[in-house]
Amino acid sequence: MGTLLRINMTDRTYTLEELSEKYEFLAGRGLTSTIVHDEVDPLCHALGPNNKLILAPGMVTGTNAPTSARISVGAKSPLTGGIKEANAGSGFAPSLARMGIRAIVVEGQPENKDEFWMAHLTWDGDAGQAKIEFLPGDKYVGKNLYKVFPKLFKRFGKVNITGIGTAGEFRYGNSGLVFDDTKGRPARYAGRGGLGAVMGSKGLKFIILDSKGAPGVEYADQELFNKGRKKLTAALMEHDLTKPKGALNTYGTAVLINIMNEAGGLPTRNFSDGRFEGAAKIAGEAIFEGNKERLGKELYNHACSPGCIIQCSNTWHKEDGTELVSCQEYESIWSLGANCGIDSLDVTGELIRLCNAYGLDTIEMGTTLAVAMEGGLADFGDGDQAIKLLRKVGKGTPVGRILGAGTAKAADVLGVTRAPVVKGQSMPAYEPRAVKGIGVVYATGTMGADHTQGYTIAPEIAGVGGKVDQFDRDKADLARAFLETTAFIDSTGHCLFIAFAILDIASGFEGLVEECNGVFGTDWTMDDVGRIGKEILAKERAFNEAAGMTSKDDRMPEFMRIEKLPPHDVIWDVPDDTLDAVWES
Numbered sequence: 001m002g003t004l005l006r007i008n009m010t011d012r013t014y015t016l017e018e019l020s021e022k023y024e025f026l027a028g029r030g031l032t033s034t035i036v037h038d039e040v041d042p043l044c045h046a047l048g049p050n051n052k053l054i055l056a057p058g059m060v061t062g063t064n065a066p067t068s069a070r071i072s073v074g075a076k077s078p079l080t081g082g083i084k085e086a087n088a089g090s091g092f093a094p095s096l097a098r099m100g101i102r103a104i105v106v107e108g109q110p111e112n113k114d115e116f117w118m119a120h121l122t123w124d125g126d127a128g129q130a131k132i133e134f135l136p137g138d139k140y141v142g143k144n145l146y147k148v149f150p151k152l153f154k155r156f157g158k159v160n161i162t163g164i165g166t167a168g169e170f171r172y173g174n175s176g177l178v179f180d181d182t183k184g185r186p187a188r189y190a191g192r193g194g195l196g197a198v199m200g201s202k203g204l205k206f207i208i209l210d211s212k213g214a215p216g217v218e219y220a221d222q223e224l225f226n227k228g229r230k231k232l233t234a235a236l237m238e239h240d241l242t243k244p245k246g247a248l249n250t251y252g253t254a255v256l257i258n259i260m261n262e263a264g265g266l267p268t269r270n271f272s273d274g275r276f277e278g279a280a281k282i283a284g285e286a287i288f289e290g291n292k293e294r295l296g297k298e299l300y301n302h303a304c305s306p307g308c309i310i311q312c313s314n315t316w317h318k319e320d321g322t323e324l325v326s327c328q329e330y331e332s333i334w335s336l337g338a339n340c341g342i343d344s345l346d347v348t349g350e351l352i353r354l355c356n357a358y359g360l361d362t363i364e365m366g367t368t369l370a371v372a373m374e375g376g377l378a379d380f381g382d383g384d385q386a387i388k389l390l391r392k393v394g395k396g397t398p399v400g401r402i403l404g405a406g407t408a409k410a411a412d413v414l415g416v417t418r419a420p421v422v423k424g425q426s427m428p429a430y431e432p433r434a435v436k437g438i439g440v441v442y443a444t445g446t447m448g449a450d451h452t453q454g455y456t457i458a459p460e461i462a463g464v465g466g467k468v469d470q471f472d473r474d475k476a477d478l479a480r481a482f483l484e485t486t487a488f489i490d491s492t493g494h495c496l497f498i499a500f501a502i503l504d505i506a507s508g509f510e511g512l513v514e515e516c517n518g519v520f521g522t523d524w525t526m527d528d529v530g531r532i533g534k535e536i537l538a539k540e541r542a543f544n545e546a547a548g549m550t551s552k553d554d555r556m557p558e559f560m561r562i563e564k565l566p567p568h569d570v571i572w573d574v575p576d577d578t579l580d581a582v583w584e585s
């Protein structure tokens with residue numbers, strides 16, 4: 001059935017438990033959220049000894065299911081005060097799954113808050129189980145992750161890594177867990193919700209994972225799994241967004257910059273406009289053309305993690321052809337670009353590189369810099385000032401610590417009322433006044449403002465799964481359907497981007513469910529997807545309610561209800577009844 005690995009950071013011990021029966025068919029987000037719900041006191045301090053940090057690979061992670069190397073990270077969030085799941089693509093996820101470890105639960109914390117340790121997790125072939133050696137991590141504290149990762153690979157060989165940068169060491173509300181990408185860069189993040197601070201509060205700097213000799217994933221019905229895998233693969237290879245040399249493989253997620261700008265939904269200069277005059281200069285098309293010019297050849301994107309056939313992850317190169325950063329995602333370019341009035345890919349690339357070096361969530365960082373600009377700490381559009389402020393965050397100067405605390409807290413300190421947050425977490429790259437469904441998701445979702453918990457942009461903007469009017473306010477049913485389905489997908493270990501193909505190609509959706517049945521021996525149908533997602537959300541809602549959240553927390557900030565957003569001159573006008581209706585069915 002698999003193993004639960006508990007790591008106690010109070011005394012640096014660990015235990016291996018057989019997964020209990022009630023968790024048998026849970027994985028990824030379903031498992032992290034259930035363990036947080038079952039074991040974490042909702043009223044505990046997120047950075048105290050009673051919070052727990054859970055890492056869980058998905059249902060089909062570790063198999064050759066396409067685009068399935070995601071790991072979910074869960075805890076009580078220091079940013080929202082509620083439950084959190086953030087996931088990342090990395091070889092770390094399949095390596096953990098191949099060891100038969102269904103979840104790592106990190107508990108306790110050392111007495112000395114300045115102590116940092118590494119857990120070196122390997123496979124003991126003689127004992128037929130995983131083992132851990134705890135090693136001092138202090139010599140890597142305060143260092144740039146781009147400098148630390150090569151040292152770790154040199155020391156430990158071919159391993160996978162997760163850990164924190166200075167942001168997590170400082171226990172910032174804006175700090176993520178970093179994971180290695182396919183080239184060993186510290187570039188993939190479970191970024192949102194301040195989960196890096198939870199890891200930092202436990203004195204855990206890195207988990208170094210070496211799965212050599214591990215037995216691999218067991219299948220209940222490998223034939224059924226293969227049937228499903230082939231159907232899903234075929235759908236991904238066929239769909240215009242996900243196929244090789246399709247939109248995502250060519251332009252990356254930044255293909256959305258021009259599209260969202262055209263729709264009037266690209267938040268600009270701290271959510272004061274829905275269009276950015278410099279959008280074309282920072283769009284996916286500009287990345288493709290800019291790389292072509294600097295490298296003298298066309299460059300298609302790569303996989304962030306093993307086995308991804310969509311391959312949306314880009315690299316941006318300097319004028320001399322050397323690599324500046326991977327990856328300039330749509331949301332990162334938006335937050336550090338358009339939302340700060342910055343129209344240079346060299347500047348957004350440098351800002352993203354610094355976020356990776358320090359262990360920061362690029363979305364929360366960009367929205368915080370924009371609030372800082374509005375609060376007078378820098379000018380909109382000034383890339384040099386933005387870089388200087390970000391360096392202060394990485395170094396932990398007094399100003400840096402305020403900005404590292406996240407958008408909501410920085411806005412409070414600076415007296416800025418235009419704080420684009422829900423439940424303490426900043427909004428991503430889609431203006432809810434201009435795209436109402438994603439606003440309903442931001443407002444009502446269990447994770448705070450987070451597009452990945454229900455990507456209604458697919459039908460509202462991209463026309464995937466049928467076109468829906470972006471301004472229509474009656475979006476409770478749409479939001480609920482996306483929230484539920486996403487909770488299931490986040491549990492499978494698949495990247496959310498498979499949703500584009502399975503929404504349009506029914507056989508792909510069937511394949512997804514068959515893959516899961518092939519691993520677990522379940523007989524789920526497509527109807528079970530919504531049911532399972534609903535059950536996960538119910539646990540997350542219950543945790544948030546016990547933590548003190550009410551329907552008043554499912555609301556948008558006041559400025560969106562009174563300030564008209566150009567170019568469509570729209571306000572947030574979705575009635576509260578519609579928001580409440582998301583949870584009434």
Ligand code: SF4
Pocket residue numbers: 067089302303304305308309310311312313495496497
């Ligand atoms: S689609 Fe993109 S983000 Fe998702 S796993 Fe593949 S490369 Fe990573």
